[in-house]
Amino acid sequence: MPVHIQEHITAAVQGAKHADCDQNIKIFVLIDSKVAELWKPALPYPTMTVEANEANKNIATVMQVWQWLTEQSATRDAILVNIGGGVVCDLGGFAAATYLRGIDYINIPTTLLAMVDAATGGKTGVNLKMLKNRVGAFRMPKAVIIEPAFLETLPQEELLSGYGEVLKTALLTGEKAYAEAIAILESAVCDRNVKIGERNAGGTKRALLRKTPRRKDCARC
Numbered sequence: 001m002p003v004h005i006q007e008h009i010t011a012a013v014q015g016a017k018h019a020d021c022d023q024n025i026k027i028f029v030l031i032d033s034k035v036a037e038l039w040k041p042a043l044p045y046p047t048m049t050v051e052a053n054e055a056n057k058n059i060a061t062v063m064q065v066w067q068w069l070t071e072q073s074a075t076r077d078a079i080l081v082n083i084g085g086g087v088v089c090d091l092g093g094f095a096a097a098t099y100l101r102g103i104d105y106i107n108i109p110t111t112l113l114a115m116v117d118a119a120t121g122g123k124t125g126v127n128l129k130m131l132k133n134r135v136g137a138f139r140m141p142k143a144v145i146i147e148p149a150f151l152e153t154l155p156q157e158e159l160l161s162g163y164g165e166v167l168k169t170a171l172l173t174g175e176k177a178y179a180e181a182i183a184i185l186e187s188a189v190c191d192r193n194v195k196i197g198e199r200n201a202g203g204t205k206r207a208l209l210r211k212t213p214r215r216k217d218c219a220r221c
């Protein structure tokens, strides 16, 4: 798990509640099963994993979360920490918005799309069969914790989906913002490729690094 996640959660929870309420706060974690497997978190809180996909982003999964919170005796002072992409943030946020008529929640997005969009705006919800985001509620997260290390394991197509959102926002902002976004994304792609190369041993590493110019040599890659 990224080193400071637990400290960030503690700080965010303290910021979210008055200090004199601290003793009553119980933290619960809802985490994407893939993220849990890849990052092996050792957080000292009751934790429920969920397989993050559109088919699971429905009221049946939300009911499982409600049921689990009930079994864990979660009260109104509980805080739900959602760790995952947009699917987990959306459905965890909705579960929090509706459990006991609303408890606090914190999002820790693990995809770029969720970092720049889904985790931040307070739009929560689930699909109704084929109808996307048909049922939901507006409820702002008490905090959003961005840990860029999560992006190291994100599949390329998911990263591209996030880049798309960044570029869309920049386009809507204006020409200068778009040019800046392009420059930042180019640099980010180079950095990521180098990091992935460094994580691989021996020949794979050398092969990747041969293909991947270092940032200083990297006008476009």
Ligand SMILES: NC(=O)c1ccc[n+]([C@@H]2O[C@H](COP(=O)([O-])OP(=O)(O)OC[C@H]3O[C@@H](n4cnc5c(N)ncnc54)[C@H](O)[C@@H]3O)[C@@H](O)[C@H]2O)c1
Residues within 6 Å of the ligand: 032, 033, 034, 035, 038, 052, 053, 054, 057, 084, 085, 086, 087, 088, 090, 110, 111, 112, 113, 114, 117, 118, 119, 121, 122, 123, 124, 132, 133, 150, 151, 152, 153, 154, 155, 158, 161
């Ligand atoms: N609430 C909003 O404002 C808002 C805005 C945009 C999108 N959304 C919603 O977000 C959802 C899409 O979110 P998404 O693009 O983040 O996809 P996602 O949550 O479905 O995640 C995509 C895939 O990446 C995996 N994954 C997540 N983090 C990972 C990591 N660090 N390393 C490796 N794999 C990882 C997941 O397990 C999943 O397989 C949609 O349901 C959409 O409706 C909501």
